[in-house]
Amino acid sequence: MTFMELRSLTKRYEGAKTECVKAVDLKVDEGQIVVLLGPSGCGKTTTMKMIAGLIEPTSGDVLIEGRSVLSTPAEKRDVSMVFQKPLLFPHMTVAQNIGFGLKMRGVPKDVIERKVKEMLELVKLEGYGGRRANQLSGGQEQRVSLARALIVEPKLLLLDEPLSALDAELRLEMRELIREINRRYRITMMFVTHDQQEAVMLADRIALMVDGEIVQYDGPSAFYTRPRTRRVAEFFGWTNFVPAIQKGRTITCCLGEFTFPGLEEHDGPICLTIRPEAAVLCPEDQGYRAVVRKAVYMGTRIDYEVECLGSRLGISLDSERMYEKGEEIHIKLIPSKIWAVKCDGKTVCDNRVVWENPAPFKTTSGGAGETIAPSVLDPPKLPSEQSP
Amino acid sequence: MSDRKTWIMLMPALLVIVAFFIAPLVYSFLLSLNFFSITSNTTVGFQAYASILGSKSFIDSLAFSLTIAAVSTVVSIAVAIVVSMALRRTFIGRKLALFVYQFNIPVPHLVVAISVLLLLSQTGLVSRMLFALGIISAPSDFPMIVFDQSGLGIIIAFVLKFFPFIGIAVLSLLLTTIDDYEMQAATLGAGPLRRFVYVLLPMMMPSILFSSILVFAYAFGSYEVPFLLGSTYPKALSILSYQEFTDIDLNSRPQALAIANMITLVVVAMVILAYMQLNAMNRMGVRKDGEA
Numbered sequence: 001m002t003f004m005e006l007r008s009l010t011k012r013y014e015g016a017k018t019e020c021v022k023a024v025d026l027k028v029d030e031g032q033i034v035v036l037l038g039p040s041g042c043g044k045t046t047t048m049k050m051i052a053g054l055i056e057p058t059s060g061d062v063l064i065e066g067r068s069v070l071s072t073p074a075e076k077r078d079v080s081m082v083f084q085k086p087l088l089f090p091h092m093t094v095a096q097n098i099g100f101g102l103k104m105r106g107v108p109k110d111v112i113e114r115k116v117k118e119m120l121e122l123v124k125l126e127g128y129g130g131r132r133a134n135q136l137s138g139g140q141e142q143r144v145s146l147a148r149a150l151i152v153e154p155k156l157l158l159l160d161e162p163l164s165a166l167d168a169e170l171r172l173e174m175r176e177l178i179r180e181i182n183r184r185y186r187i188t189m190m191f192v193t194h195d196q197q198e199a200v201m202l203a204d205r206i207a208l209m210v211d212g213e214i215v216q217y218d219g220p221s222a223f224y225t226r227p228r229t230r231r232v233a234e235f236f237g238w239t240n241f242v243p244a245i246q247k248g249r250t251i252t253c254c255l256g257e258f259t260f261p262g263l264e265e266h267d268g269p270i271c272l273t274i275r276p277e278a279a280v281l282c283p284e285d286q287g288y289r290a291v292v293r294k295a296v297y298m299g300t301r302i303d304y305e306v307e308c309l310g311s312r313l314g315i316s317l318d319s320e321r322m323y324e325k326g327e328e329i330h331i332k333l334i335p336s337k338i339w340a341v342k343c344d345g346k347t348v349c350d351n352r353v354v355w356e357n358p359a360p361f362k363t364t365s366g367g368a369g370e371t372i373a374p375s376v377l378d379p380p381k382l383p384s385e386q387s388p
Numbered sequence: 389m390s391d392r393k394t395w396i397m398l399m400p401a402l403l404v405i406v407a408f409f410i411a412p413l414v415y416s417f418l419l420s421l422n423f424f425s426i427t428s429n430t431t432v433g434f435q436a437y438a439s440i441l442g443s444k445s446f447i448d449s450l451a452f453s454l455t456i457a458a459v460s461t462v463v464s465i466a467v468a469i470v471v472s473m474a475l476r477r478t479f480i481g482r483k484l485a486l487f488v489y490q491f492n493i494p495v496p497h498l499v500v501a502i503s504v505l506l507l508l509s510q511t512g513l514v515s516r517m518l519f520a521l522g523i524i525s526a527p528s529d530f531p532m533i534v535f536d537q538s539g540l541g542i543i544i545a546f547v548l549k550f551f552p553f554i555g556i557a558v559l560s561l562l563l564t565t566i567d568d569y570e571m572q573a574a575t576l577g578a579g580p581l582r583r584f585v586y587v588l589l590p591m592m593m594p595s596i597l598f599s600s601i602l603v604f605a606y607a608f609g610s611y612e613v614p615f616l617l618g619s620t621y622p623k624a625l626s627i628l629s630y631q632e633f634t635d636i637d638l639n640s641r642p643q644a645l646a647i648a649n650m651i652t653l654v655v656v657a658m659v660i661l662a663y664m665q666l667n668a669m670n671r672m673g674v675r676k677d678g679e680a
Binding site for chain 1: 478574576578591669
């Protein structure tokens with residue numbers, strides 16, 4: 001059931017030439033964690049502040065439980081927000097900070113004390129109630145901030161990059177805490193981050209925002225398997241973009257010429273995106289010849305930059321053996337880790353499901369999940385070589 | 389940097405402070421005790437202090453100076469907060485408003501005092517305009533704002549000078565991090581008034597306190613503004629002190645310096661109290677810039 005909805009939400013700051021948030025449409029189901037992901041300055045925080053009622057939208061609407069809340073001031077929206085900085089009131093103790101929201105609602109003192117105690121337990125800060133903000137570590141401050149937002153039992157909890165200033169271990173701990181809170185209280189949450197790993201770990205759904213627009217709104221796995229634009233693919237670590245030409249239902253690129261079952265007709269340039277993990281080593285006679293140009297040891301894997309078919313590809317192989325610069329290797333490509341998008345990074349392509357059906361490429365055995373190798377591909381026909 | 393280098397760098401400033409501030413204070417104190425007397429009265433002691441503390445005119449002047457300084461400071465704080473709160477929002481003409489707001493900071497107190505005199509005295513511009521418009525039947529019907537015993541004219545002149553000064557400190561805070569704290573309070577259910585009372589005001593307090601100490605000290609010891617706008621009785625302490633000092637009876641000199649030293653004592657006491665309060669706030673985690 002849709003709990004919160006954004007309808008063509010737009011914000012243009014005074015004096016700005018373009019909109020910071022451009023007609024954003026988004027539906028959030030009850031109890032879900034939706035992560036608003038995107039690079040810095042793409043409009044994530046502005047969107048959150050418009051939902052919280054801290055910034056007035058230029059146009060569009062924010063609906064909570066089906067009702068527009070645009071005319072409701074921030075303090076009456078029942079939407080709590082945790083900011084990037086913990087923003088603990090420095091003249092108050094930890095307990096006073098946590099109980100602030102309840103005090104503003106006129107809740108009796110004894111109830112506030114009891115609930116503050118519960119919250120301190122929840123965020124594992126028992127015994128810290130009498131401390132001041134400057135007596136806490138960064139992680140503790142952010143936990144207090146979270147407790148302060150939760151104590152008022154908001155309908156919607158907005159978290160604006162609350163973990164970005166914490167170290168890796170604390171981030172992990174806080175992510176687990178946020179997930180735990182979501183599970184326990186079923187609070188609908190919107191979480192802003194620019195860290196795709198964080199987004200994937202926390203989200204039920206991810207809304208990827210680029211230049212003020214939501215370019216893809218999907219479950220986390222879809223961003224790895226079905227990116228809709230080149231920009232989405234880039235954001236999620238698809239490092240290889242092979243230019244290709246589509247004519248009708250045929251795609252031509254340096255890998256060869258092929259077609260996809262169910263591929264819509266299109267004439268013009270497209271992009272094949274290949275994940276680094278799409279490459280696997282193979283015997284000399286079965287794969288593409290590639291020359292190692294750069295190798296970076298990453299622990300369980302080794303990232304290589306190789307020269308293959310006249311292109312530079314970023315691939316990731318397991319670390320059994322490290323190939324040196326200049327060494328020749330042979331690779332095959334796993335079809336399920338290749339995707340086709342329109343070249344224009346801004347235009348959402350029509351999400352043609354290239355690999356949903358078996359054998360999208362001509363493969364060694366014709367089944368899905370098999371590998372692509374040059375021996376079974378037709379020689380590539382570049383547009384200039386094609387007859388008019 | 390070594391300690392020696394640090395001391396060498398500090399030396400010029402320290403020399404100036406010692407030579408032109410501490411030494412005169414010590415000298416003034418010694419003179420108030422009747423050291424270096426040039427009259428037949430050579431008794432050294434606290435007689436001058438006993439004399440002024442038993443004098444009605446001194447007590448009245450002390451009360452007058454304290455009232456004027458306190459009222460000017462409190463009113464300036466209130467005006468500074470209201471204006472700063474309005475100026476932190478974006479609106480058409482904000483730049484012009486900001487310029488007007490800060491315009492009189494570099495204007496000397498003397499000029500402001502003369503302006504108040506020319507505008508608000510019973511023979512001033514406002515009085516004459518009201519008379520010309522038929523609102524008052526004679527310029528003398530205009531309320532006595534200047535030269536009055538309550539010191540209203542002095543307070544107006546001080547407020548005109550002080551509120552932009554306090555306001556700059558408050559506004560700079562309001563335009564930075566404090567805004568985020570206010571937003572945070574709003575999302576926790578605090579309406580505008582409660583946000584101001586529970587969040588903004590406590591966070592502004594260190595800045596307000598700091599600038600208030602300066603304006604209070606200035607108002608308490610100021611000479612030229614009460615001289616131009618004050619009544620003949622009670623006089624501000626600074627005027628009383630100067631009159632005693634320039635009296636033809638040289639035996640009044642210790643009293644004059646005792647009054648001057650009392651001004652210093654009150655100001656120093658206020659500064660110490662304010663610093664104690666600031667330190668307490670710092671211990672609580674509120675720094676002067678309002679950041680946690």
